[in-house]
Amino acid sequence: xxxxxxxxxxxxxxxxxxxxxxxxxxxxxxxxxxxxxxxxxxxxxxxxxxxxxxxxxxxxxxxxxxxxxxxxxxxxxxxxxxxxxxxxxxxxxxxxxxxxxxxxxxxxxxxxxxxxxxxxxxxxxxxxxxxxxxxxxxxxxxxxxxxxxxxxxxxxxxxxxxxxxxxxxxxxxxxxxxxxxxxxxxxxxxxxxxxxxxxxxxxxxxxxxxxxxxxxxxxxxxxxxxxxxxxxxxxxxxxxxxxxxxxxxxxxxxxxxxxxxxxxxxxxxxxxxxxxxxxxxxxxxxxxxxxxxxxxxxxxxxxxxx
Numbered sequence: 019x020x021x022x023x024x025x026x027x028x029x030x031x032x033x034x035x036x037x038x039x040x041x042x043x044x045x046x047x048x049x050x051x052x053x054x055x056x057x058x059x060x061x062x063x064x065x066x067x068x069x070x071x072x073x074x075x076x077x078x079x080x081x082x083x084x085x086x087x088x089x090x091x092x093x094x095x096x097x098x099x100x101x102x103x104x105x106x107x108x109x110x111x112x113x114x115x116x117x118x119x120x121x122x123x124x125x126x127x128x129x130x131x132x133x134x135x136x137x138x139x140x141x142x143x144x145x146x147x148x149x150x151x152x153x154x155x156x157x158x159x160x161x162x163x164x165x166x167x168x169x170x171x172x173x174x175x176x177x178x179x180x181x182x183x184x185x186x187x188x189x190x191x192x193x194x195x196x197x198x199x200x201x202x203x204x205x206x207x208x209x210x211x212x213x214x215x216x217x218x219x220x221x222x223x224x225x226x227x228x229x230x231x232x233x234x235x236x237x238x239x240x241x242x243x244x245x246x247x248x249x250x251x252x253x254x255x256x257x258x259x260x261x262x263x264x265x266x267x268x269x270x271x272x273x274x275x276x277x278x279x280x281x282x283x284x285x286x287x288x289x290x291x292x293x294x295x296x297x298x299x300x301x302x303x304x305x306x307x308x309x310x311x312x313x314x315x316x317x318x319x320x321x322x323x324x
Contacts, residue, residue, distance in 0.1 A: 048285060073248070110201050122187040129290055
């Protein structure tokens with residue numbers, strides 16, 4: 019991208035650059051959202067969340083480890099405090115968040131899961147208000163109200179439809195969204211100092227190590243032997259639903275800015291809803307569409323705030 023455009027965010031992007039950046043952002047959002055559908059397919063082979071996340075990280079770890087080694091050689095060395103902070107961020111942001119998410123998916127629909135995760139910006143806002151005394155404005159209160167009304171609408175719909183242990187699953191995914199919000203708040207200063215690519219690569223390596231170690235502590239090694247579809251689906255989960263979305267989102271942010279990229283990412287919950295119907299046979303109802311619409315409008319209003 020032209021350096022003068024990058025230095026001046028107010029300068030209009032060429033149409034081709036804008037369309038290209040939006041396409042990458044939308045593609046990354048759709049791929050990342052597809053992990054819920056892939057997880058549901060994997061659960062049909064009677065594996066649990068511990069095994070699922072271990073396979074996911076086994077397939078994605080080599081790429082993130084290669085990037086981490088490359089950035090370690092190219093960048094300045096980290097201080098001991100930075101290393102410990104990275105370990106904490108990796109455990110909270112990618113290990114705990116992912117594990118709780120996959121636990122929740124055992125109980126709720128992919129549409130509700132994606133909507134709850136999409137509330138992450140609202141949790142960032144609330145945590146900022148509670149612990150850092152940031153004032154919440156009228157527009158933000160309105161955005162919060164719309165988003166949470168949408169979630170309640172879809173949750174009550176799933177609960178009435180007897181969609182498994184909806185309460186337990188929703189609490190797991192809620193914990194996932196909150197832990198990722200804590201990661202975002204804790205990583206802000208480090209992103210500015212060491213760069214987003216280096217931070218993500220290191221954090222993903224920490225998360226991968228934790229997920230794999232957890233598997234060998236809690237499960238017998240014999241569970242590594244699975245039917246062929248489990249390996250293929252896990253490969254897709256690790257590569258197409260983890261590695262690709264991470265790097266595609268970074269490229270999109272560099273090309274069109276974080277605000278535009280985040281707004282393009284709003285396609286994620288919608289794509290999950292329709293993919294769940296197409297691949298998993300999960301029904302789409304007017305109540306789900308209304309709830310999804312409320313959440314999207316709420317998050318869109320929040321994205322307009324700096």
